[in-house]
Amino acid sequence: MSIDKSWFDEMEARIPHGEVRTRFAPSPTGYMHVGNLRTALYTYLIARHAGGKFILRIEDTDQGRLVADAVDVIYATMRRCGLTWDEGPDVGGPVGPYIQTERRDLYGKYAELLIEKGLAYRCFCSEERLEELHRDDPNAKYDRHCLSLSPEEIQAKLDAGEPYVIRQRIPEGSTTFHDAVYGDITVDNAELDDQILIKSDGLPTYNFANVIDDHLMGITHVVRGAEYLSSAPKYNLLYEAFGWEIPTYVHCSSVMFNDPVTGAVRKMAKRYGDPSYQDLVSQGYLSQAVVNYVSLLGWAPRGDIAEQEFFTMDELIAAFDIAGISKSPSAFDMEKLNYFNATYLRSLSPEEFAKEAEPWIRQAVKNEAYDAAAIAALLQARCEKLSDIPEKVDFFDALPEYGVELYTNKKSKTTGEVSLEMLKQTAPVLAGLEDWSQDAIHGALVELAEKLGVKNATLMWPLRIAAAGKAVTPGGAVEICRILGRDETLRRMKLGVEKLS
């Protein structure tokens, strides 16, 4: 088999130089892990901080695991998170295509090149033989059975159409690679298997495709999860085999999950039902809050902003620094995400918040007479995530069944008797109020309390219980009555009086 050298030269000629280029290379599984999101974010930030290019590449070489529409999930997630890419399957670019299955022809050529150099070889071993090897020793490396095949034997097998894979021949000695986070790491090559580069279906393995693509796309910083740390020596060996420049490795520690129920800490994984980005969004978390929180999971700003924890994307771009990435794994904490989300919700303008909240309010409050914007105003400081909303406002549509014991409250100095009296006193005042506004209702009630010689709470407590039928409500008596309207307020007060009588 001969290879046209000029083809390789052309591929080399396309590679951009002189700028920082990073890539996020997910496989389309239809699911964005929080850990993946963080990796994507760091990758993006490294490129943007340096004024370089951020590239999206789809790694779909595992035909058995393809998921329909999964690529759309990736696009949508990244867009919502503000991670815009300069080159990718949909926008193109100088070193495309950006989907690995569309690049399938090129990997084989590079593998052939390695065979010519004597650094890789065809392996015809059957799965059965490999299994046998592992039966004797589960940790056995490939025994290089096919390395000793003569050219004639190989040709005969090829002619016979026997399936084969291409393996890299790992040299003797040891391999040292440098990682920007972990420093220098050395491993004995004896630990490394003669890894498969090209599978028997002709497609490259992830490890091989990754190196080829990263090189051909001019990637300068290879950012990925720490689970790839032990594969890094193999990557180095491949770069060395080709004589290519080795990029800067940036391995990020894994994200653990701090289960709020059991308190257990373990690696975050879909199979345990740990939340994905999509799960969080559907639970009413804001993308910016998630991104901001995730940015701080395994990275911390340094210097005079070491104490800052709220960042816009632009601020993250300005502040991000590889030196601030931590080596130890960190636990995803829902409580702290709640805090970030609550803070982001509160930082919204009342109009923006109402827009976000309205669908959630309408899940529980179907009655259009009750103003969603007014209800939203009560909620903004009182929810950590939008999904908290429905159960907080369900009393608007339907007054819950409640017991008279709710009327007794020590701090407000109310008992059933006192409450009954307060409701009787309040009803005519509200009935006669000309203006049903917040201020007017509030003014009238405060005036009445003063006239009766009771503290505000003594008057307000029973009114709120009668209006809402709940001990805890977003907003006070005045706000709730205002939204309910005069007729409904008086109707509910009358019910309260009946209960108490």
Added chain:
RNA sequence: GGCCCGGUGGUCAAGCGGCUAAGACACCGCCCUUUCACGGCGGUAACACGGGUUCGAUUCCCGUCCGGGUCACCA
């Protein structure tokens, strides 16, 4: 199990030979207050352990323990 990487309060973390060891979440008080929140003030709580190196170790080295990762024709 072999190899690799980690180990500062419950969690996220600053620290990069000399500090009363930051800050944030959570938790607990107090204040504010028409409930609950929000906001304000204050508090409890940490350098895994044992050896070195050093005048001096959270910081450097070694060991132990613990945790994680990885050992596929998966990515």
